Amino acid sequence: MDANTILKVENLSVALEGETIINNISFDVKKNDALAIIGPNGAGKTVLFRALLGLVPYKGIIEWMPNIRIGYVPQKFSFHRESPLTTKEFFLLQNKNFWLPVNQDIEHLNHELELVGLSSDILARPIAELSGGQLQRALIAWAMLNHPDALLFDEPTAGIDVGGEETIYNLIHKLQNERNITVLLISHDLNIIYKYANQVLCINKDMKCNGAPIDVLKPEELSKLYGEGAFYHHHGK
Amino acid sequence: MENNMEMLNQIIIIAASVGLASGAIGTFIVLEHMALAGDALAHVALPGIALALAYNTDPFLGVLASLLIAAYLVWFVRIRTKLPSEALIGVLFTASLAVGILTIPDTEIVESLFGEFPALPSWKFVFIITSALALTAILFFKTKQFVFLNTSRELAKAYGIRERTELLLLVIFAVIVSLGIKLVGTLLMGALTIIPALIARNIARSIKSYLLFSAFLGSAISVAGVLLANQYNFLPGPTIVLLGVFCFLLSLVFIRK
Numbered sequence: 167m168d169a170n171t172i173l174k175v176e177n178l179s180v181a182l183e184g185e186t187i188i189n190n191i192s193f194d195v196k197k198n199d200a201l202a203i204i205g206p207n208g209a210g211k212t213v214l215f216r217a218l219l220g221l222v223p224y225k226g227i228i229e230w231m232p233n234i235r236i237g238y239v240p241q242k243f244s245f246h247r248e249s250p251l252t253t254k255e256f257f258l259l260q261n262k263n264f265w266l267p268v269n270q271d272i273e274h275l276n277h278e279l280e281l282v283g284l285s286s287d288i289l290a291r292p293i294a295e296l297s298g299g300q301l302q303r304a305l306i307a308w309a310m311l312n313h314p315d316a317l318l319f320d321e322p323t324a325g326i327d328v329g330g331e332e333t334i335y336n337l338i339h340k341l342q343n344e345r346n347i348t349v350l351l352i353s354h355d356l357n358i359i360y361k362y363a364n365q366v367l368c369i370n371k372d373m374k375c376n377g378a379p380i381d382v383l384k385p386e387e388l389s390k391l392y393g394e395g396a397f398y399h400h401h402g403k
Numbered sequence: 404m405e406n407n408m409e410m411l412n413q414i415i416i417i418a419a420s421v422g423l424a425s426g427a428i429g430t431f432i433v434l435e436h437m438a439l440a441g442d443a444l445a446h447v448a449l450p451g452i453a454l455a456l457a458y459n460t461d462p463f464l465g466v467l468a469s470l471l472i473a474a475y476l477v478w479f480v481r482i483r484t485k486l487p488s489e490a491l492i493g494v495l496f497t498a499s500l501a502v503g504i505l506t507i508p509d510t511e512i513v514e515s516l517f518g519e520f521p522a523l524p525s526w527k528f529v530f531i532i533t534s535a536l537a538l539t540a541i542l543f544f545k546t547k548q549f550v551f552l553n554t555s556r557e558l559a560k561a562y563g564i565r566e567r568t569e570l571l572l573l574v575i576f577a578v579i580v581s582l583g584i585k586l587v588g589t590l591l592m593g594a595l596t597i598i599p600a601l602i603a604r605n606i607a608r609s610i611k612s613y614l615l616f617s618a619f620l621g622s623a624i625s626v627a628g629v630l631l632a633n634q635y636n637f638l639p640g641p642t643i644v645l646l647g648v649f650c651f652l653l654s655l656v657f658i659r660k
Contacts, residue, residue: 246434254609259551264546
């Protein structure tokens with residue numbers, strides 16, 4: 167693994183309860199890449215993330231850069247409404263001093279919130295009561311809190327209105343440029359991928375394509391991935 | 404008379420410390436939706452008492468052993484199987500109660516179910532107090548891990564919190580229940596862990612205050628219950644639990660969220 171590579175995946179297979187979810191996938195991610203992972207529903211995208219995070223057993227090789235810090239924004243996130251957890255306490259879950267955090271950490275937290283466009287007065291509010299947009303931003307700030315080298319986003323747009331969607335991607339892009347982080351994101355939106363990703367991995371259990379968006383997001387590749395008649399078929403009869 | 408006074412003081416200190424620990428563990432039991440499991444777990448103490456009596460050993464050991472086994476079972480069912488855990492826990496609960504009623508001698512059954520004013524040798528007194536305080540300290544120390552898992556299992560695992568942490572929670576619960584069973588009884592000990600947490604949830608605006616309120620309330624309600632029971636010659640267990648329920652109703656009436 168050369169110094170410029172942040173993640174190397176070789177012959178990765180995941181089977182859950184006897185069913186093969188991912189079959190023999192290999193790819194590399196270089197530092198500061200933005201890798202988009204696309205594929206139809208049930209293609210194993212989220213399972214791939216979970217394997218990369220070590221949450222599910224797998225076969226093959228997953229090799230991260232040594233001492234890497236990974237931030238993770240999961241797809242579905244709902245807080246138990248019966249938990250009185252405040253937004254501040256949610257952030258303190260990552261702090262060594264949960265009960266008595268030092269001032270410096272609180273200042274850092276305020277700074278990170280500012281960066282994602284949230285005001286610090288949400289800290290006192292129960293996290294279960296944040297709006298969808300606020301929660302998405304809070305989760306990004308949460309994932310960014312310990313300055314990760316790589317960020318894993320599972321469908322950052324899910325559940326956010328279109329107006330907000332654009333800004334979430336601008337935000338990710340900004341973070342990527344300012345902090346030199348590597349981004350792996352699962353997305354359905356080809357426009358977003360053209361705009362923000364420099365590498366695309368198409369999976370549907372097996373690997374279907376891997377390369378720059380301009381090279382791999384062609385009608386024939388996409389129909390291989392999603393089946394005939396999916397995207398970009400505007401020929402009519 | 405002086406002897407009685409000394410005994411009452413001893414019991415008040417036990418109530419204060421075991422109540423504190425019960426209030427603290429209750430917050431997590433309620434957050435984890437394990438109130439019913441916890442309640443059922445406490446009843447498993449009955450066969451433990453019966454076994455200990457049959458073999459002429461200290462009932463506390465029987466209680467502790469049976470609760471630890473049950474704690475592991477509940478955890479195993481929750482994590483490792485797809486069986487509906489609340490149904491299995493229902494079976495566990497009724498089976499324990501049935502075994503207990505059949506095997507515990509009539510002279511012991513009321514105390515086993517509803518608690519009594521215990522007369523304890525001093526080593527045991529010290530043991531109960533230190534264990535209760537130590538377990539409370541562990542709960543506060545591990546709060547972050549418990550809350551993390553409760554908030555998002557997925558995120559917690561991604562950030563290195565192990566699922567075994569939940570087993571620790573159940574084990575601590577089992578030991579706290581064992582400590583309190585002599586005073587409060589097997590049928591009511593579960594309630595002592597749940598009620599303070601429910602009242603605290605009505606008041607608290609954060610996890611930290613929730614835990615602190617609950618521990619404090621567990622302690623205060625237990626002590627007040629013991630004093631009331633002593634005054635009017637009631638059994639301590641039901642008095643503590645009813646006082647707790649009364650406080651819970653008050654919290655419903657007076658606190659608007």
